[in-house]
Amino acid sequence: MTNQNVVVPNARKGVDITITMALSKSLFSPVVPKPLPAAPGGYFTISRKMFAKKTETGGKTNSWADSMRDSSPTRVKSTTSLSEIEEKNTWIVNHPSALNMFEQIVNGSKGKQIVMFLDYDGTLSPIVEDPDRAFMTNEMREAVRDVARYFPTAIVTGRCRDKVYSFVRLAGLYYAGSHGMDIKGPSKNCCINKKDYQGVLFQPASDFLPMIDEVYNALLERTKYIPGARVEDNKFCISVHFRCVEEKMWAALVEQVRSVLNGYPKLRLTQGRKVLEIRPTIKWDKAKLLSSCWNH
Numbered sequence: 001m002t003n004q005n006v007v008v009p010n011a012r013k014g015v016d017i018t019i020t021m022a023l024s025k026s027l028f029s030p031v032v033p034k035p036l037p038a039a040p041g042g043y044f045t046i047s048r049k050m051f052a053k054k055t056e057t058g059g060k061t062n063s064w065a066d067s068m069r070d071s072s073p074t075r076v077k078s079t080t081s082l083s084e085i086e087e088k089n090t091w092i093v094n095h096p097s098a099l100n101m102f103e104q105i106v107n108g109s110k111g112k113q114i115v116m117f118l119d120y121d122g123t124l125s126p127i128v129e130d131p132d133r134a135f136m137t138n139e140m141r142e143a144v145r146d147v148a149r150y151f152p153t154a155i156v157t158g159r160c161r162d163k164v165y166s167f168v169r170l171a172g173l174y175y176a177g178s179h180g181m182d183i184k185g186p187s188k189n190c191c192i193n194k195k196d197y198q199g200v201l202f203q204p205a206s207d208f209l210p211m212i213d214e215v216y217n218a219l220l221e222r223t224k225y226i227p228g229a230r231v232e233d234n235k236f237c238i239s240v241h242f243r244c245v246e247e248k249m250w251a252a253l254v255e256q257v258r259s260v261l262n263g264y265p266k267l268r269l270t271q272g273r274k275v276l277e278i279r280p281t282i283k284w285d286k287a288k289l290l291s292s293c294w295n296h
C-alpha cells in the first residue's frame with residue numbers, strides 16, 4: 001500500500017486542497033460514471049494543508065496559551081533560528097509540491113479510483129474573522145463542481161454539516177461535518193439512480209448531542225465577558241474562536257473553557273487555527289473517516 005503526502009503551495013489563491021487517490025472499491029463508487037478496475041495497491045494522498053497543531057487536554061492553561069501564541073500567524077518573528085530553517089527544509093523535502101510531480105501522480109493513479117477530499121475553511125474559502133461569513137467564490141464553486149463531475153468528491157470539515165452545505169451549495173457531493181462525525185451522501189435529485197441516495201450515512205456520536213448542547217450553553221455563558229470570544233455550535237463539536245480576542249486575554253479564555261470541560265471527561269479539547277475545538281472522545285476523526293472511506 002502506498003501512502004504519500006504531497007503539498008501543493010498556491011500563493012496566488014492561498015488555498016489548500018487535499019487530493020486522495022484511493023482503491024476503486026470505495027464508498028463513493030456509485031457516482032462514478034465509469035468505475036476503474038480494482039488495483040492491487042492502496043491509495044496515496046496529496047495534501048496541501050498545513051494542519052494546525054492539535055493538542056490534547058491535560059496541559060496547564062499557560063501551555064495552552066503558549067500553544068495558541070505559537071500557532072498564531074500574526075505573531076511577527078524577528079529572527080529565524082538555524083534549526084527552524086532546517087525543520088522547514090526537511091518538511092518541504094518530505095512534502096514535495098504535487099505540481100512538480102504531476103507525471104508520478106498520474107502514473108500512481110493508474111488502475112485506481114481517484115476520490116477528492118476537500119477541507120473547507122482556508123481551502124475552499126479564505127480565512128476571515130467572522131466564521132459566518134467564510135463564503136467561497138463562485139469561481140471556486142465552479143471548480144469544485146467540475147472536479148465532482150469526474151471524481152467522487154467529499155467536503156470534510158470541523159463545521160456543522162448543514163452550515164458547510166449552505167456555503168458550498170452543491171448537491172452532488174458528500175459532506176462530512178463535525179470532523180467526520182456527521183456524513184451525508186449526495187442528495188436524491190443528483191443521483192443517477194434514486195436507489196443510490198444514501199441519506200445520512202454515519203453519525204457515530206449521536207449519544208453526545210445532549211452533552212454537547214449543555215456544554216455549548218455553559219461556554220456561551222462563561223465566555224461572554226471576554227471581548228471577541230465566539231462560540232460556534234458545530235452539532236457534534238463546539239468551536240471557541242479567539243481570532244478576535246486580544247492576546248492578553250487568551251489565557252483567561254482557556255481557563256474558562258477548561259473549567260467548563262472539567263465536568264465532562266468524555267469531551268476533549270484540541271486547537272486549530274485561532275480556535276479551540278471541543279469534541280467527543282470517540283475514536284473517530286477526519287483521518288479515520290478518510291481511511292474508512294477507501295477501505296469501505
Ligand SMILES: O=P(O)(O)OC[C@H]1O[C@H](O[C@H]2O[C@H](CO)[C@@H](O)[C@H](O)[C@H]2O)[C@H](O)[C@@H](O)[C@@H]1O
Binds near residue numbers: 127128234273275
Ligand atoms: O477542520 P476545519 O474544516 O479546518 O475546521 C476548523 C474550523 O474552521 C472554521 O474556523 C476557521 O475559519 C474561520 C473562518 O475563516 C476563522 O474565523 C477561524 O479562525 C478558523 O479557525 C470554523 O468556523 C470552526 O468551527 C472550525 O473548527
